[in-house]
Amino acid sequence: MARYELVKRSVALITLTNPPVNALSSPVRHAIAKSMERALSDPKVTAVVICGENGRFCGGADIREFAGPLRGPPLIPVLDAIEAGRKPVVAAIEGVALGGGFELALVCHYRIAHSKARLGLPEVTLGILPAAGGSQRLPRLIGIPAALELITTGRHISAQEALKLGIVDQVTDQNACEMAVEFALKSVGKPLSSRRVSMLTTPCPPDLDALLEAATMQVKKKARGVMAPLACIQAVRAAATMPFSKGMKRESELMTTLFNSGQAQAFQYCFFAQRTAGKWTLPSGAQWNNSKPREIRSAAVIGLGTMGRGIVVSLARVGISVIAVESEKKLLENGRQMVIGMLERDAKRRGVSASLNLLKFTLSLQDLKDVDLVIEAVFEDMALKKRVFQELSKVCRPTTLLCTNTSGLDVDALAGVTNRPHLVAGMHFFSPAHVMKLLEVVCGPRSSSETIATAMSLGKKMGKVSVAVGNCPGFVGNRMLKPYLDQATFLLEEGATPEQIDKALEDFGFAMGVFRMSDLAGLDVGWRVRKESGLTGPDVDSKNPPRRRQGHRYCPIPDMVCEQGRFGQKTGRGWYMYDKPGDTNAKPDPLIQNLLETYRSRYGIQPRNISDQEIIERCLFVLANEGFRILEDGMAARPEDIDVIYLFGYAFPRHRGGPMFYVSMVGLERVLERLEHYHQAHPDVPHLEPSALLKKLVACGSPPVQKWREYIKTMHSHL
Numbered sequence: 046m047a048r049y050e051l052v053k054r055s056v057a058l059i060t061l062t063n064p065p066v067n068a069l070s071s072p073v074r075h076a077i078a079k080s081m082e083r084a085l086s087d088p089k090v091t092a093v094v095i096c097g098e099n100g101r102f103c104g105g106a107d108i109r110e111f112a113g114p115l116r117g118p119p120l121i122p123v124l125d126a127i128e129a130g131r132k133p134v135v136a137a138i139e140g141v142a143l144g145g146g147f148e149l150a151l152v153c154h155y156r157i158a159h160s161k162a163r164l165g166l167p168e169v170t171l172g173i174l175p176a177a178g179g180s181q182r183l184p185r186l187i188g189i190p191a192a193l194e195l196i197t198t199g200r201h202i203s204a205q206e207a208l209k210l211g212i213v214d215q216v217t218d219q220n221a222c223e224m225a226v227e228f229a230l231k232s233v234g235k236p237l238s239s240r241r242v243s244m245l246t247t248p249c250p251p252d253l254d255a256l257l258e259a260a261t262m263q264v265k266k267k268a269r270g271v272m273a274p275l276a277c278i279q280a281v282r283a284a285a286t287m288p289f290s291k292g293m294k295r296e297s298e299l300m301t302t303l304f305n306s307g308q309a310q311a312f313q314y315c316f317f318a319q320r321t322a323g324k325w326t327l328p329s330g331a332q333w334n335n336s337k338p339r340e341i342r343s344a345a346v347i348g349l350g351t352m353g354r355g356i357v358v359s360l361a362r363v364g365i366s367v368i369a370v371e372s373e374k375k376l377l378e379n380g381r382q383m384v385i386g387m388l389e390r391d392a393k394r395r396g397v398s399a400s401l402n403l404l405k406f407t408l409s410l411q412d413l414k415d416v417d418l419v420i421e422a423v424f425e426d427m428a429l430k431k432r433v434f435q436e437l438s439k440v441c442r443p444t445t446l447l448c449t450n451t452s453g454l455d456v457d458a459l460a461g462v463t464n465r466p467h468l469v470a471g472m473h474f475f476s477p478a479h480v481m482k483l484l485e486v487v488c489g490p491r492s493s494s495e496t497i498a499t500a501m502s503l504g505k506k507m508g509k510v511s512v513a514v515g516n517c518p519g520f521v522g523n524r525m526l527k528p529y530l531d532q533a534t535f536l537l538e539e540g541a542t543p544e545q546i547d548k549a550l551e552d553f554g555f556a557m558g559v560f561r562m563s564d565l566a567g568l569d570v571g572w573r574v575r576k577e578s579g580l581t582g583p584d585v586d587s588k589n590p591p592r593r594r595q596g597h598r599y600c601p602i603p604d605m606v607c608e609q610g611r612f613g614q615k616t617g618r619g620w621y622m623y624d625k626p627g628d629t630n631a632k633p634d635p636l637i638q639n640l641l642e643t644y645r646s647r648y649g650i651q652p653r654n655i656s657d658q659e660i661i662e663r664c665l666f667v668l669a670n671e672g673f674r675i676l677e678d679g680m681a682a683r684p685e686d687i688d689v690i691y692l693f694g695y696a697f698p699r700h701r702g703g704p705m706f707y708v709s710m711v712g713l714e715r716v717l718e719r720l721e722h723y724h725q726a727h728p729d730v731p732h733l734e735p736s737a738l739l740k741k742l743v744a745c746g747s748p749p750v751q752k753w754r755e756y757i758k759t760m761h762s763h764l
C-alpha cells in the first residue's frame with residue numbers, strides 16, 4: 046500500500062500504491078506510518094519524498110471506510126509525526142491532492158506540484174469538514190479569507206493558483222517526483238521550524254467577525270439547511286482564535302456532529318450514486334464495460350429553440366463540429382446569433398477561444414448526409430418528429446445515429462419510422478442544455494448497445510452526468526414529476542397557498558418550491574402537454590371544469606391560470622406576480638388568492654389548515670412511490686439512477702441524497718404507512734397507492750437503498 050525505496054543514496058521515497066486514486070485506506074495509513082518510522086530512524090536517510098503511484102498523489106480518505114467503525118491507525122497522529130520529524134519531507138504532487146491527501150501534503154515541509162495537478166479540500170461536498178488538521182493548517186498557511194473560500198466551497202484549484210496562494214513552493218512541467226527528490230536534497234540541514242505549518246500564527250484580519258458573518262450569510266443562502274459549510278466556518282474561526290491544539294479539538298468536535306447528522310451519509314451516497322449511474326446495463330447483457338462507443342466527430346442539431354441552442358453549444362465546446370438546422374430563415378438567423386453569443390460568453394468565462402469555426406447553419410436537411418450523429422430538438426409534437434425522422438432516414442448515411450431530445454414521447458415510435466431502429470435512442474437534455482448537467486439516455490427496445498454506449502460516452506464528453514433510462518412516457522424524471530405536481534395542486538384545492546407549499550419545500554432544502562420553479566420554467570409547457578394527452582382542451586366546460594378526468598382526480602386550477610395568459614416569469618404573472626415580464630422576484634398575488642377562494646367555494650370545498658409535514662409527505666412520498674414503480678417496471682436499473690436524475694435534473698437537495706435515499710432514511714415502514722393513510726383519504730388518486738415494491742421491501746425488513754436491487758432482480762428490465 047506504500048512502496049519504500051532509497052534513492053540518490055539518502056532520500057527515502059515513499060510511494061502510495063492504492064489504485065485508482067491512492068486513497069488513505071487503513072492499510073495505506075499503516076504503511077505511511079511504518080515507512081516514516083523507517084525513514085526517520087535510518088541514519089542513511091537525510092530527507093523524505095512522498096508521492097503517489099500512477100501520477101496521482103492522493104484522492105483523500107477512503108470514503109467507503111466512513112460507513113463503518115474506524116479500523117487501523119487514525120490519520121492525525123500519522124500526519125503529526127511527519128510534520129514533527131527532524132528530516133525534511135517533500136510532497137511530490139501529481140494528479141490530485143484532495144481532502145486527506147491535501148492534508149498529507151500540508152504536513153510535509155515542502156510541496157512541489159506538477160503544473161497539471163489539482164488540489165483542494167472537497168470535504169464539504171461530502172457533508173464533512175477537513176478534519177485531519179486541514180481546517181487549522183490551511184488558514185495558518187494562506188490566511189483566513191482564502192482558506193475560508195477554499196474550505197467552504199470545496200473548490201479544486203490548479204497548481205498555478207496554489208503557487209500564487211502560497212500553498213505549494215514550486216510548480217514544474219517535469220516529473221514532480223524527480224524534482225522533489227532534488228529539492229529534498231537541497232533542503233537537508235535547513236531549519237524546519239518555520240516549515241511546520243501548525244506552528245505558524247494565523248494571519249488574522251481586523252474584521253474577522255464581519256468576514257465570518259458574511260461567509261455565514263453566503264453559505265446559508267446558497268445551501269439551505271446544509272450543516273457542513275457552517276461547521277467549516279466555525280472550524281476556521283477556531284484557527285483564527287485558538288492555539289493549534291485547541292483548534293484541532295474543535296475541528297474534531299465539529300466533525301463528530303457532522304458525522305452523526307445524517308447529512309454526511311446523504312452526501313457520500315450521492316458521490317457513489319453518481320459513479321454507479323455511469324455503469325449502465327441492458328437486458329441483452331451489454332453494459333458499460335463490454336460495449337464500445339463510436340467516436341463522434343460531427344453532429345447535427347435540428348431545431349434552434351432554447352433546447353437546440355444549448356445542445357449546439359454543449360457539442361461545439363468539446364470540439365465536435367455541428368450543423369444546426371432550422372426550418373425558416375428568420376429562425377435560423379436568430380438561432381445563429383444566439384448560439385454565437387452563448388459560445389463567445391462561455392469561451393470568455395473559461396479563458397479559451399470560442400470554437401465558432403466548428404459551426405455551420407443551414408435550412409436544408411440534405412446537408413446532414415455525412416454527420417456521425419443527429420440530435421432532433423424540434424417542437425414536442427409526435428407527428429412533426431416522425432416526419433423529421435423519416436426525412437433523416439432518407440438523407441443521412443445508413444450508419445448515422447439518430448437521437449431525439451424529446452422529454453417524454455415514445456422513442457421507439459420514432460425508431461419505427463426509420464430504416465435503422467437499432468441506431469435510434471433518446472438523448473433527453475435538461476434546460477438550459479449547456480448548463481444543466483443531466484442527460485437521460487433513453488434506451489428503446491430496439492436501440493443497440495453500441496448506440497447506447499455512444500450516447501452515454503458523448504454525454505460524458507460534454508461534461509454531463511448521463512443516466513440510462515427505459516422508454517416510457519416521461520422516462521424517469523418527468524414521469525415522477527407528474528404525481529409530485531399533482532399533489533401540489535391538490536393541496537391548493539384543499540386549502541394551501543402557493544407560498545405555503547413553496548416555503549415548506551424550500552425549508553426542506555429545495556432552492557425553489559414547485560410553484561416558483563413552474564413560473565421559471567413556463568406554465569404553458571405543462572398546459573400543452575395536458576392538452577395533447579386529452580386532459581384539457583376546447584371541449585372542457587371552462588365555467589365548471591370537472592375535477593375528475595380520465596377516471597382520476599384532476600385539478601383544473603393550473604389550466605385556469607394559463608387561460609388567463611399567466612405563463613410565469615416570462616409574462617410577468619403566473620402563480621406569483623412579478624414587476625415586469627422576465628423579472629425573477631416572485632411576490633404573492635392577491636388575484637391567485639382570489640382565484641383559489643372562488644374555486645373552493647364554487648366546488649364547496651371547505652379549506653383546511655395544512656401542515657408543512659403533510660406538504661412534504663404528500664409531495665415527496667408520492668414522488669418516491671412513482672420511483673418504486675419505475676424500478677418495478679424496469680425503466681431505471683437502480684435507485685441510485687433515480688436519485689442522480691433528481692439531484693442533477695431537478696435540483697433535489699443533495700443533503701437529502703435524492704428521493705429514494707430520502708425515503709430510505711425516513712424509514713420505508715413509515716413511508717408505507719403515510720401513503721396508505723393518504724390513499725385512504727384520497728382513493729381517487731392512484732399515485733398515492735403504495736407500490737408493490739415498497740410493500741415488498743418493507744416486508745423484507747426495509748433493507749438499505751444499496752441493497753434494493755437484489756429485490757428488483759426478478760422483475761422485467763427495459764434497460
Ligand SMILES: CC/C=C/CC(=O)SCCNC(=O)CCNC(=O)[C@H](O)C(C)(C)COP(=O)(O)OP(=O)(O)OC[C@H]1O[C@@H](n2cnc3c(N)ncnc32)[C@H](O)[C@@H]1OP(=O)(O)O
Binds near residue numbers: 106141167176
Ligand atoms: C480524517 C481524515 C478525513 C479526510 C477527509 C477526506 O479526505 S474525504 C475525501 C476527500 N476526497 C475527495 O472528495 C475526492 C473524491 N474523488 C474525486 O473527486 C475523484 O474520484 C477524483 C479523485 C478527482 C478522480 O476522478 P476520476 O473522474 O478520475 O475518477 P472517479 O471519480 O470515477 O473515481 C474512480 C474510482 O475511485 C473511487 N474513488 C475516488 N475517490 C475515492 C475516495 N476518496 N475514496 C474511495 N473511493 C474513491 C470512485 O468511487 C471510483 O470507483 P469505481 O468503483 O471505479 O466507481
